[in-house]
Amino acid sequence: MSQFHTPVLLPESIEALNLKPQGIYVDATFGGGGHTAEMLKKGNGIKIFGFDQDTQALSEGSILQKKYPEQLILIHDNFKNLRTRLALERIRYIDGILFDLGVSSHQINEAERGFSFSQEGRLDMRMNEEQEFSASDVVNDFSYEEIRNIIFEYGEEREAGRIARAILRERTNSRIKTTLQLADIIEHNTNAKQKVKAKARVFQALRIYVNGEMESLKKALEDSVKMLNPEGRIVVISYHSLEDRLIKKFFKYEEKDCICPVNFPKCICDKKSTLKIITKKPILPSADEIERNSRARSAKLRIAEKKEVV
Ligand SMILES: C[S@@+](CC[C@H](N)C(=O)[O-])C[C@H]1O[C@@H](n2cnc3c(N)ncnc32)[C@H](O)[C@@H]1O
Structure with missing residues (x-):
């Protein structure tokens, strides 16, 4: 919907969310609203909480909000506060969450925000x-x-x-x-x-x-696991190896049923597996998508699904 941003891995990420009718979803990185717009189009009566720490991103989103007044709620906050912010909206459980990390093309293209090394701007780089x-x-x-x-x-x-x-x-x-x-x-x-x-x-x-990006991501992933309903999915698009490593490690840890040292004869930890990894290898954009949108070239999509934890 935004003229500034072509959503990356759009069909792949929407399919990954496995949208269920009337489900409650979070777009943790609303940006230009491209992913949210597609979710609203494809999802049957779903409700979306769209987070962004950048006020400019959310002001663009008001057009989409007018189109879907009952289904889209925009929240100006860091996604590390997602659990508290959703509690204030009386939401404890969700059916899926999407992260499309990093900065938007809109932020990069605005020289005065200071994200680009090829355009003159103040040394700023604050997303919020x-x-x-x-x-x-x-x-x-x-x-x-x-x-x-x-x-x-x-x-x-x-x-x-x-x-x-x-x-x-x-x-x-x-x-x-x-x-x-x-x-x-x-x-x-x-x-x-x-x-x-x-x-x-x-x-x-x-x-x-x-922007404290790694800490926020870790906290938001932990909160997502706590909030997801069984079969709800975490879908993450990352753009550099540090993020991708954190996500991969987090999913692996959450999938494990026991974290006792291998030489222990018997399990004494209480660790329960909470996630099932859907993508053993990340999904990458096609050559065609990279050609159309150079921002997609480093994107990696990983998916995990919440297990029924007893
Ligand atoms: C790549 S863009 C998202 C684009 C969006 N999916 C679309 O289709 O237009 C990333 C957005 O996430 C926001 N963002 C990044 N880290 C955030 C955080 N910790 N909390 C909230 N928003 C964040 C940025 O401000 C930016 O607008």
């Missing part, structure tokens, strides 16, 4: 513009070790130390204010072949850190 802490605070006020660790951990960038040192050197003269200033520092402090990749990795690292 009501949050005070931004990328500028990390780049200008954090120590060398802190910056290096963020770039290494969340960007998996091998030249993290060299880039962090260059940032510290640069900021002794004056604050680093813009995306292009930071991109330029990375450009001059990485291997000739790796420049574009290094910029993408450093910007990704800062974005993940500023």
Whole structure:
């Protein structure tokens, strides 16, 4: 529905949700509302709670809400608060939840939001513009070790130390204010072949850190398991290996019936299997989809289903 965003893996993710008539669903990352619009079209009398921490995303969603006033409820919040927010709506159980992670094309294309390393903007990167802490605070006020660790951990960038040192050197003269200033520092402090990749990795690292993305995802996955009805599904589209690893590990842990060390003769843990993994390998976009929408190129879709826990 949005002119800004082509939903990634759209038919695959809607089919994965196994929509049941009159079911209650969550779109944890409403964005431009593309996935929600399709769910509302395909689902018979379903109700959707659409979360987004970005007010701009939700204001676009008001058009869709007018079309489905009884079926779509938009909530401006981080999905890590989904259980509390749904409790306030008197919802304890849901039939499925979709996560289409990361930033929207809309956010990337708005240069002043600071997500893009190829457009001039403030060093911002907050998905929730009501949050005070931004990328500028990390780049200008954090120590060398802190910056290096963020770039290494969340960007998996091998030249993290060299880039962090260059940032510290640069900021002794004056604050680093813009995306292009930071991109330029990375450009001059990485291997000739790796420049574009290094910029993408450093910007990704800062974005993940500023928005607390990994912590929020972990919390929301845990809450989803608690809230799902039996046979309800968690469907997650991720865009980088850190997210995908977290999701894969989480699904595997939840599928396990026992977590005792292998040398224990008898199970003494109370761990119960809560999820059945539907996708042993992630579903990837077709070559055709990647050609139509370059944002899809790194997407991976994983699905798990809630078990009847006795
Ligand atoms: C890839 S876009 C979703 C696009 C959407 N599926 C569509 O079809 O238009 C991701 C959206 O999730 C939001 N988002 C990311 N992390 C979030 C979080 N922890 N809580 C709430 N919203 C989040 C972003 O603000 C962004 O609008």
